[in-house]
Amino acid sequence: MPKRKKLPKVPDYEGMGVHSGNAEIQKARPLQSLSETDLTLPEFKILDAYLARINSHDNSKRTVRLEKGELEKALGVTRILKDDLNKRLRHLFQIIEVRDDNKRKGFKLINLFEEADAEQDDDGLWQITLTCTASAREYVFNIDNLGYLRYRLKNVVNLTSRYSYVLFLYLLDNRFRKTWSIDLIDLKALLNCNADTYKQYKYFNDLVLKKCHKELCEKTDISFDYKPIKRGRSVSAVEFTVATVSDELANASDQLPEQLSIIDFDDKPQEIEYGGELANLLGSAACDDEFSPEQVRVLQDLVIKAVPNGDDIERCDYLIHQIHKMNAYDKDHKTVKNRFNYLRRMIEQELKEKENILCSQE
Structure with a gap:
């Protein structure tokens, strides 16, 4: 039996800065409605890899090239099969509905990308060139007036659950509120948990919320707690309380170079x-x-x-x-x-x- 070829080492994000964890994503709030589409977790990660490479204030440069190994890093894998990549990219070319509160009718239909060029080297690593469409530019560039979320690519690279990814963005969007509640029906709709399996809160909690809580607290810079709110004997809402790692005594080895931990400050009022x-x-x-x-x-x-x-x-x-x-x-x-x-x-x-x-x- 021939010896299996050793997979190449995936390099750091060479095109995304010296510190791969610092690659920053700015995502317009209307793109939050993508959670209601059938886009999969790998497809969300490809979109994030694209957003991490652009200058969101220069809409003349809407073509991005992900160098060899960058896409693999963004997806958290060492190798991507050609057929699988083809399927993911095709899915990103579909017409999607963006719910935009600035539009009087409340939504807009767009395509995210108009062109994708994929080349694979002898080691199996992909070089991907992506160009967003003209219709998507208002949600990708010059997004200050739309409102946008900011997060580092490292927060989503290692997520393995689409539920966790969507909940991460929701918590990020609302974290300034510290503590708030959301109707259970709305939370299930946000996470696309409308099947009968999740009808009872017990199963929704066991199958989705508990797993999301564990993964997000372990793999992202957001930590949070949640609890059910009952109306009578039934759970009617879920209350979230969010605290980022920067609010706690973080491990110095996990600290980004430009960040300060709590121990860097003295007890004097600042x-x-x-x-x-x-x-x-x-x-x-x-x-x-x-x-x-x-x-x-x-x-x-x-x-x-x-x-x-x-x-x-x-x-x-x-x-x-x-x-x-x-x-x-x-x-x-x-x-x-x-x-x-x-x-x-x-x-x-x-x-x-x-x-x-x-x-x-x-």
């Missing part, structure tokens, strides 16, 4: 530093470059109060969410005359509502 991603976002085109330095400081203070225990990325996510709400309201009503005052009042009103809830609980 002064607010007016800089970083939050200040850059407030002074960027996402906010029409219209805020003065003093207005940036005011809004930054409010965002920090609204997300007191979050990091810079979480606060940016919160701010982008508020900007998205403001833009959607302005598009429908055309009544936002002063964006600074409107955004400030939105956040202040939310802080007041939170304070009233806390007072009522005391």
